[in-house]
Every structure is written in structure tokens, then in C-alpha cells.
Amino acid sequence: MKVAVISGGASPEHDVSLASGQGIARAAAELGHTVLCLVIEPDGTWRDGQHEAIELLQFCDVVVPALHGQGGEDGVIQGFLQQLGVPYVGSGVAASAVGLDKHLTKAVLRAHGLPVAPGITLRGADLADPESVLQRLKEASIDLPVFVKPGNGGSSFGVTRVTDSAELGRAVADAAGLDSQVLVEQEIRGREIDLAVMEFPDGRIEAGPALEIHSDPARPFFDTTAKYAGAGTRFVVPAPLDPALAASLRRTAVEVFQTLGCAGLARVDFFVPADGQPVVNEVNTFPGFTPASQFPRMWAAAGMSYPELVHNLLETARARTAR
Structure with missing residues (x-):
């Protein structure tokens, strides 16, 4: 296929997006696809020009909007791609917009009886x-x-x-x-547990093994530094969980995915108190996607390599468009 990977963007997560895009582009090339890399600059302009980008995108089989934050993960780029009639990886306009807006996400989940932090x-x-x-x-x-x-x-x-x-x-x-x-x-005191939810070409939706975050103890919480530069941060996957709790978290993660109308992929983050009900913290409709990021780590624990993960996302986007 001819695959376009869009990265960068105008949000503070510009550099994180570039790293995600580079990983996806390399994997897609390893799979034998022709890869086109398009970058949106921090000021919101397209590096090679927006009109030129439109012309290139219209001839692609699948687009990967590997963008994080506002202007990329909030439905804006998804609506742009839908107007072009190009298949793309991930959630559509509505789920992307709600997923990035923490207030709306929690209002929707709360209305469906799913637990969120007060x-x-x-x-x-x-x-x-x-x-x-x-x-x-x-x-x-x-x-x-x-x-x-x-x-x-x-x-x-x-x-x-x-x-x-x-x-x-x-x-x-x-x-x-x-x-x-x-x-x-x-503040919810408890363990920080993430679940990676993914759609498959046949329409199945599954959650991978849970991951537990042990944040850098030198940081006040799992902040930006702890996420990307904290030497003491550890990710444990599969997380050591009681089987019943692990199954419950997987079911809830899939329910969150479906309730918000997500597609392709999402990461659902939980707090698990020692003596209470797990609480949904956040939903990421296009989570960090370097080989070292949480989402690929969780699926690696299930036996799926990084290129296989990218392959599944591309094929799922094509299959969803065909349906």
C-alpha cells in the first residue's frame, strides 16, 4: 500500500508525535509499504505546504494521523481526512473530539455508569x-x-x-x-494501570495485557518528566493483578472504547485503589506509539511485534472503510 504518516502538530506534544510517526513509518516500510511522511510544524503549517499535502494524501491507500493533542487527536485532522475521502487509522471525528476533552469524556462515561474521579x-x-x-x-x-x-x-x-x-x-x-x-x-490514591484496546480487521475489539506504572520516585507524580525523562520510571507488563481484577479491567476498557465510539486503537488509563472500585482516569485515542511506548509494550506482552501491530492498524482501517 501507499501509506502516509502525519506527525508533529501544533500542540505541546509535537516532539512526542514526531517520535511516534518515525516509529510507525519505519515499521510500515519494513512491511513493504511505500511510506510518505508528512510533518505539521509547531505553528500549524504543513512542512511541504497544505495544498501539496492534499494532493499527496488523495493518492494514499491509508493515512496514519500519528498526532497527539489539540489539532491532531481532537477530530480536526480526522474531519480533514474524511473530506478527502481517505481511509485513516484510529477514531473518527466525534470519538476523537470527546476523547481529548477530559470534561466531555468523563461526562459521557459517568452517564453510562462508568466510574470516574470526582x-x-x-x-x-x-x-x-x-x-x-x-x-x-x-x-x-x-x-x-x-x-x-x-x-x-x-x-x-x-x-x-x-x-x-x-x-x-x-x-x-x-x-x-x-x-x-x-x-x-x-486525587485517587492507588495503582496506575493502563489497558491497550485495539480493533481488528474482522471487527473484534480486544484489550491487551495490563501495564502498571511505577513512576520515578524523584518526581511528584507521573508528570511529563517522569514519562519521558525519568530515570526511575518503570513499566511492568503484564501487571501483577488478581485474575478477576484483570478480567474486570479488560471488560471496562473495552466498554469505554465502545461507549465513546472509538475505532482502531485507544489506551484507557485507570487508578485502582487498594480498597475500592477502579476509576477511569483518561482515554487516549492515539496514544504514544514509539516501540518503547506503553501501547506497543502491552501488545508485545501478548506476542504481537511492533510491525505486526502497525500491520493490524493499517488493515483494520482499510477493512472498516470497505465495510
Whole structure:
């Protein structure tokens, strides 16, 4: 096939996306496909020109939008590709838009009876009024510590763990610098467990072995540095889980995938308290995709190599278009 891989983008995850795109492009070439690499610059322009990109994309068999964050993982590029009539890997416009918007994701999951962390969403004047935020947290029965995060985005950019009310204003301002809405959520103490969910060409949807995150103890939480530069961060896969819990997490991850209308792939992240029900933390409709990223690691534990993983995603995109 002729496969286009789009990477980069205007979000803070630009460099992460470039790494994902490079890995996918190499694997697709190893599989014998003709690979075209297209890069979106940090300012949102296409490196080789948007009109030139359109002409190239229209002659591709499958496109891989290996983009993370706003402008790439939020339905924008998916709508662009749909207008071009080009098959692409991953979720469509609606699931991508909801999946990146943490407020909408949790509203949808909560409405379907799926457990999420208690939290509030800040917009407008609330963003500059820490006293109002504290009052709203009190009304929602949310106590410190809390996590403050941009409403859209990933890789923990702009996320702060707040343990003192005096820190709240700065944390909200940092998050608001990246997005016009900010989430403040109750800290859930427990194990951090990720599940990789994938669609297959025949329409099956399966979750791979669970992965447990042991964040760098030198970091305050699994923040951006711990994810990409923390020497002490460890990923354990398969995660040592009770069989009943492992099965329950797999079922819930698939249910989240289907509830949001995802396609192709997604990573569902959980907190698992020692004495409580697992809670869905976030959903990534196009998670990090280097060979060392969590999603490929989980499927590697199931016996699927990185090139086989890329092959499945390409074939699933073609099969879905054919259906």
C-alpha cells in the first residue's frame, strides 16, 4: 500500500508525535509499504505546504494521523481526512473530539455508569478566582490533594498536583495557559494501570495485557518528566493483578472504547485503589506509539511485534472503510 504518516502538530506534544510517526513509518516500510511522511510544524503549517499535502494524501491507500493533542487527536485532522475521502487509522471525528476533552469524556462515561474521579470544570471568570474554586470544591465534597489539568491535551503538560490551597491559583493559571477550560479533580490514591484496546480487521475489539506504572520516585507524580525523562520510571507488563481484577479491567476498557465510539486503537488509563472500585482516569485515542511506548509494550506482552501491530492498524482501517 501507499501509506502516509502525519506527525508533529501544533500542540505541546509535537516532539512526542514526531517520535511516534518515525516509529510507525519505519515499521510500515519494513512491511513493504511505500511510506510518505508528512510533518505539521509547531505553528500549524504543513512542512511541504497544505495544498501539496492534499494532493499527496488523495493518492494514499491509508493515512496514519500519528498526532497527539489539540489539532491532531481532537477530530480536526480526522474531519480533514474524511473530506478527502481517505481511509485513516484510529477514531473518527466525534470519538476523537470527546476523547481529548477530559470534561466531555468523563461526562459521557459517568452517564453510562462508568466510574470516574470526582472533579469540577473551570471556565471564564472562575479561572482567575481561587476563592471561588475552593468554594466549588467544598460544595462538591472534594478535598486536597487535587490534580489541576488542562481540559484538553496529554503527556501531563500543564498538570499540577496541589496539596496546599495557596498553590491552587498558580496551578489553575498554568493549566489555563494551555486550554480555556481547566479540570480540578480529586486525587485517587492507588495503582496506575493502563489497558491497550485495539480493533481488528474482522471487527473484534480486544484489550491487551495490563501495564502498571511505577513512576520515578524523584518526581511528584507521573508528570511529563517522569514519562519521558525519568530515570526511575518503570513499566511492568503484564501487571501483577488478581485474575478477576484483570478480567474486570479488560471488560471496562473495552466498554469505554465502545461507549465513546472509538475505532482502531485507544489506551484507557485507570487508578485502582487498594480498597475500592477502579476509576477511569483518561482515554487516549492515539496514544504514544514509539516501540518503547506503553501501547506497543502491552501488545508485545501478548506476542504481537511492533510491525505486526502497525500491520493490524493499517488493515483494520482499510477493512472498516470497505465495510
